[in-house]
Amino acid sequence: MDAMVELGQRVRSRMPAGMSQNRLAERVGMTPDALSRALNGRRGLSLTEVTSIAEVLGADTHWLITGADDPFAVSVAARHSWDARSRVRVNNGRADDQVVLDQVVALYRAAYPPHGPGASVELPADPSTLRDLLGPSFTRTFADVTEQNLGVDVIRIPGLKTDYSVRIGGRGVIVLATRSSWFRSNWSLAHELGHLALGHHSSYGPSRRDQPDEQAADKFAAALLLPAAVADEFTTLTSEADAARVVWDLGVSTEAVRNRLRSTGSQLTEVVAAALEKTTPRLLQDNRAAIGLATEPDPIVVREQQSSARRVPLTLLSALQHQVDRGSASPELLAWALDVPVDDIDFPEPDDDAAADAYAVMLTDRPTVADLRAMVTGAAG
Structure with missing residues (x-):
């Protein structure tokens, strides 16, 4: 036909x-x-x-x-903060963050032509089922386990104002701001998994109107990180050191624990209740020796370094490097992903002047997605 x-x-x-x-x-x-x-x-x-x-x-x-689904169709959900003055959730940094999101999408389009990145696991909407997929003690290596067990990529980029989850074709991609508070990073990752599992994604672009469903994503994160059975463990504790140990093992903040216990109506001993009123860093610092954190290298610093460091999945970097080696992708994209000068990237040098000119044009004047579609269909603009 x-x-x-x-x-x-x-x-x-x-x-x-x-x-x-x-x-x-x-x-x-x-x-x-x-x-x-x-x-x-x-x-x-x-x-x-x-x-x-x-x-x-x-x-x-x-x-x-x-007649086929777009392998690079993009949709996005963003983390929103509560504005007490206007009494609505807002994302005031979206315009600035859009530059970073566009670059992330460009990485995937360059790394996985022509069919797009492989699809992630279909995420269950039930947090307990997702918790089973992630496995025991998953927050210790949360980003790695998310990629290995769910096929959802985790990227951390300095300078972002907030956190995002993006669908690129069938691939889930979580883009987090770097931060030293590893417990907040864990919560953000769980929150964005909630957005992906619950389908809170909508059209992509700087002019879109966000339709945040933050309360549902927060409830999902709470149930994922602190299911009722785990939260109940705090009711059996009798010392501050015990509370610090459980907080550390769970990879959550004292604030998250307090909110969760408040929602479940759990009753704590006075000692444990007072311990959870401390900030997470203070509680852990006060109990370093008792819970086994007085070692080298400092386990707390290790977690801080991991959550505050730039991170791009190795699978994405490998695919992008392959396309650069073939001369099909700009080395500038790989340099951005690795956060190194483009001169540090090895890429093939054409053998003759004509090929060199063509290669230079590819790097500086690459066609847009619209141009490619027009070329494929033969439609005039």
Whole structure:
């Protein structure tokens, strides 16, 4: 069947009940005759027209053109903070963070052509089931276990204002701000897993309006990190050192424990209740020797270094290095991922001047996704 006829069938399949072709043509700025001829395969559609049709119908442009899901379709959910003055959750740093998110998406598009990154495990919406998938003591190596057991990548980048979870095709990617408070980093990772598991993702781009569902993601994180059976353990403790040991083993903050115990109505001894009123660093520092933290290298410093260091998955770096070696990806992307000067990146040198010129053009004037789609479909802009 002709490709344009198939495209027309997909357009018709997405037209809501009651929408006529004339109304669709009006909404996308086409004449009814032009749209009719296009949907019947007697006229081509420009990429601009396809994009407008997709927007009106709420369809994916890539799917309308090809009939297949876009392997690089991007959706995002962001961490929002509570603004006491306006009494709403806000993400004031989104515009600045967008630059970093765009770069992360560019890494995946360059590293995994043409079919996109492999899909993550389908995450269960039940935190206890996800906890079983992660395995015992998962917070000790939370990022590594998330990648190994769930197929969800974890990236840490300095300078982000907040944390994000992104879907790139079928791949879940969690992008965290670097921070020395490892317990907050663990909570953010659990929170973003909640967004992924509960499907809190929407359209990507700097102009999108966030629809935060932070309370549900926070509840998911609490149940993942501190299920009721684990929280109940605090009711059996009798000393500050015991409380410090459990906090350390769980990889959570004293604030998270207090909030969780408050929600479950658990009763604590006065000693343990007072211990949990301390900040997490203070509680651990006051009980270093008793809970086995007076060793070298300092276990607390190790966790702080891990959560505050730039992190890009090795699988992504390896795939990107392969594309750079082939001359298919810009070494600038790999340099950004590794946080090194581009001169430190080895990449193939073309043998002749013509190839060198072509390679230089690829690096400085790479086509956009829209350009590539136009090339594939032969549609004029």
